[in-house]
Amino acid sequence: MSFKTLGLSEPILRAISKKGYDTPSPIQAKAIPPVIEGKDVLASAQTGTGKTAGFTLPLLHFLSENPKPKYRDIRALILTPTRELAAQVHNNVKEYSEFLNIRSTVIFGGVNQKPQVARIKQGVDVLVATPGRLIDLENQRLLSLKHVEVFVLDEADRMLDMGFLRDIERVMKLMPDKRQNLMFSATFSKDIKKLAYSILNNPVQVEATPENTAVEVIQQKVHRVAKAKKTGLIIKLISEGNWQQVLVFTRTKHGANRLTKKMISAGITAAAIHGNKSQGARTKALAGFKNGSIRVLVATDIAARGLDIPLLPHVVNFELPNIAEDYVHRIGRTGRAGASGEAISLVSADEISYLRGIEKLINMKVDVEIIEGFEPDPNASTEPIKQGQNRNRNQGRNRNSNSRSSGGNKNASRNKNRNRRRNNNRS
Missing domain, CATH: 3.40.50.300 (P-loop containing nucleotide triphosphate hydrolases)
Structure with missing residues (x-):
């Protein structure tokens, strides 16, 4: 045709x-x-x-x-x-x-x-x-x-x-x-x-594709790791693998900023992109990422949606999303138009339930690897992260916000939604 x-x-x-x-x-x-x-x-x-x-x-x-x-x-x-x-x-x-x-x-x-x-x-x-x-x-x-x-x-x-x-x-x-x-x-x-x-x-x-199906050409891998060792592990992977273009996902805006600063301190050119960044800063960061002057783009889910980055080789989930469908959206940034790609998730003990939900959604077990020196903490709690719990999708929860609430009356919900929209779409 x-x-x-x-x-x-x-x-x-x-x-x-x-x-x-x-x-x-x-x-x-x-x-x-x-x-x-x-x-x-x-x-x-x-x-x-x-x-x-x-x-x-x-x-x-x-x-x-x-x-x-x-x-x-x-x-x-x-x-x-x-x-x-x-x-x-x-x-x-x-x-x-x-x-x-x-x-x-x-x-x-x-x-x-x-x-x-x-x-x-x-x-x-x-x-x-x-x-x-x-x-x-x-x-x-x-x-x-x-x-x-x-x-x-x-x-x-x-x-x-x-x-x-x-x-x-x-x-x-x-x-x-x-x-x-x-x-x-x-x-x-x-x-x-x-x-x-x-x-x-x-x-x-x-x-065009079965509902919620991850792109088949993407190589998916999980690194079980202690929460406190995640930053060291991602820096090791990027540096030793000589990765030149990596999109990294964090759950919050402040988390994106912190990780970006640590990347830069380790000698890796990086920039953060999220709703609190000005449009000029976001545009500059994306342009630098595309032309190769920035190796790592650290993003939140909302900011990354719709980014046009062809042939992106690496996506890293620094933190797993608490909504399984978002995992599919994230890893879909690589493996585009039939090209191969790699999606790596750094999973700590409190994210195990999220991983199980993702595996159920994509109907497959993701290969797990533990790297020496970055082992998971055997004593860490497997209770899921408190952030973002019990929020209804229709209430427009903002997974990038750092102020979390699992309840509240309708007026409070409307105010939150109004603030989220202002942060992400106005100025």
């Missing part, structure tokens, strides 16, 4: 060819035809499968084949959970619309809104946005969604994780009832399906 057989217009095919692509990925082959037909689509695909092109290509096809030259209203809205993902999606839109009379822009928090507003005032067909900045500008009446014809909700599962459900519902009310809706998610959980039913009309459901 080639892109030509999917019904895309000639200018789009030219842009695809210029990027060196000729064969669509499974998710693209399944999603593009029903989107072109104008149907609502619910699509599931893991990271690195080309899902962004799965909605941007047919979206651009529709807009170019149905031009409205008298107006430059926002005709398509793509909503994403993070700044990095928004920027990545917009880059895709620009590349694929190179030979089309289509204007696009991206808006997100953490940067001055004036340049973004100026571009919107000039007229745009496609707007890529994060929820916080989108609602901020709409509240200021600096943009209107009254003419949106296509709405795309990208990374829907992460949207729910980050507490954006209320914002999504608010955005829905700002758009016309009659429109095409596309929803992309890494998983088809019960919460995702419930959200889909509230947004989509008789959707076509497409799935």
Whole structure:
């Protein structure tokens, strides 16, 4: 199968060819035809499968084949959970619309809104946005969604994780009832399906990979280690293995900062990326990581979602996530587009229950290795870490926060969610 057989217009095919692509990925082959037909689509695909092109290509096809030259209203809205993902999606839109009379822009928090507003005032067909900045500008009446014809909700599962459900519902009310809706998610959980039913009309459901399946080409390994020896072990692995590009996951923002400082003290160039970092710092860190001037990028889950890092060879879970699905998202940063990759997890005694949950989800036992000098503490408690316990996914828990709570009334929950969104999407 080639892109030509999917019904895309000639200018789009030219842009695809210029990027060196000729064969669509499974998710693209399944999603593009029903989107072109104008149907609502619910699509599931893991990271690195080309899902962004799965909605941007047919979206651009529709807009170019149905031009409205008298107006430059926002005709398509793509909503994403993070700044990095928004920027990545917009880059895709620009590349694929190179030979089309289509204007696009991206808006997100953490940067001055004036340049973004100026571009919107000039007229745009496609707007890529994060929820916080989108609602901020709409509240200021600096943009209107009254003419949106296509709405795309990208990374829907992460949207729910980050507490954006209320914002999504608010955005829905700002758009016309009659429109095409596309929803992309890494998983088809019960919460995702419930959200889909509230947004989509008789959707076509497409799935490129089995639900929650880890990428098969990734070599997964666990190092059992004492909690206090984790830093020494990861420095040893990176130094002695001469790893030049490593994405490391921590559970908290402060944990990411601490580990980064210790890496630098050990002579390893490193940078942290998380919600408390300014957009400029995050962009600089990612650029350095891509060009090789930074060997190690230490990230939290939310900040890392949507990072476009091709052919990443190493992912290290410095701390296991307490949500098993997040393990799949993390290791999916490597082994992309069929390339091989390695995912290593440093597991202390209090993370054993998390490891068992992960193994149950991916339906396999991960190989365990103990390195001499970094043995696990035989006397350490195997009770799971207290952080992040008993929090419902729908309440938008922020696994990167350092202020933890397992309860509280509804008002407290709303305040927490509001703060999380402000940290991650505004400034």
